[in-house]
Amino acid sequence: MKTITRQKPYEEILQQLIFGNRLFIFGCGTCATVLETGGIEQVLELKEKLQESGFLVTGWTVIPTACDEMTSASAKENESAIQGANGILVMSCALGVQRLNLYLNKPVLPVLDTLFIGLEEHPGYFMEACAQCGQCILGYTAGICPVTACHKGLLNGPCGGTNKGKCEVDQDRDCAFTLIYNKLKEQDRLDLMKHYHPPKNAQVLPRPRIKILEKKEVEQWV
């Protein structure tokens, strides 16, 4: 599972930098490195580009996993370079941005846009596999999620745009319901496709969604 990110256009990155010209850059050694959006190479590229644009980069680091609690240690290690910066640029998904924002009382700015949570089906091919709807129906759909695999997120079968097993919206993408049908047929479970799915509950956990682990001593991280 990876968080899929894409670098913002450089102009848009610059538009955020209205508070000063001294910057610290964080990359992420996990998803953003695999996706080549926030690994060492991309951090150094951005550093150079910013320097060419007249910014001073006080330091940079690539955190092993920007979204986890070890990020606070990495922020501490780089304390003096961070002190010297007016703003922090983060080349990770929005989770890493928000994690750093817990520890730093300076503008923390995203360099990347977070697109989706993807499953690497085969090397270099990521597909959105879960929309976190809170009501999993994979048991009825041969393990293929129509909420994410169907463009419209339909539950009860294909729309009229299904075209020779492909999706009307993109001829390179399979119609979710052709995939589901074929796999259920292969497993001799086609009856499941006839199951009527009522409308989903859009308020399983009303936003903002939180989860608190009870009866468990949660270590103090900060």
Place this chain on the structure above:
Amino acid sequence: MGMKFKQRLDSGEFVVTAEIAPPKGTDLEQMFHHIELLKDKVDALNVTDHQSSVMRYPSLGGCIAVEERGGEPILQMTCRDRNQIALQSDLLLAYSKGIQNVLCLTGDAMTVGDHKEAMGIFELDSVQLLHTIDLLEDKKDLGGNELSGEVTFCKGAIVTPEADPWEPQAIKFEKKVDAGAEFFQTQAIYDLDNFARFMDYARQFPVKVLAGIVLLTSARMAKYMTENVPGIFVPQDLIDELSSAPKGGALNKGIEIAGRMIAALKNDSICDGVHIMAINREEVVPDILDAAGI
């Protein structure tokens, strides 16, 4: 034609519907003209619902105009633009304005239309929308609350007889039947043998089927449709027939083909009626009916 659409369906007589598209804006004259032209020539008039995801004057507004002018509207309702509350309240408004027929559709993808960055809602799908109408008829809403007054609709849905693959489409068709669909208007059909095979299947179910007739206006259009539009197959001999039309005569040839198909469907009792879609050429629907001998 006097008889209400539902009664006409139940009578077993050959039913003819056509469709009109509301304008992009508030200049309603052409829509009114199409309503006046067609309201007494067909059993009911579909009013499209932001067809192809293009924002327009609403289907509901068009249906009210049909009703006010003494025609019988079929409200096309897609799931693309409205959540549960909006869909249900539009149905209540429709009923209160005398609109008694609803065609339940999923709706096109937002990306094909003219608001490419807008959110496609699809909170309900077409099967769930049919169930929702059933619920309203039982004086309940989707929240489980009681409703005052009454609501009844003649419920319709669509089916694509040429869908490839067919089996998932058939499963959805049967879900729509189970959800209370009383009539189906099909995606455009051009191959009568294929369609007759579909009807052999559809006849097992207690529903009425109106074959979709989309007017072909040129060989180029026919070729484009068969190559690009999902679920549409135009046999080569029809494309050739359109090509062979004299210069400027393709539209008349298309009218002749549509009329011939309708006559064959009617005379051979292949299905229960037709739904004529003369997209942007609504004014020739009477000519198509003449060509069909209706």
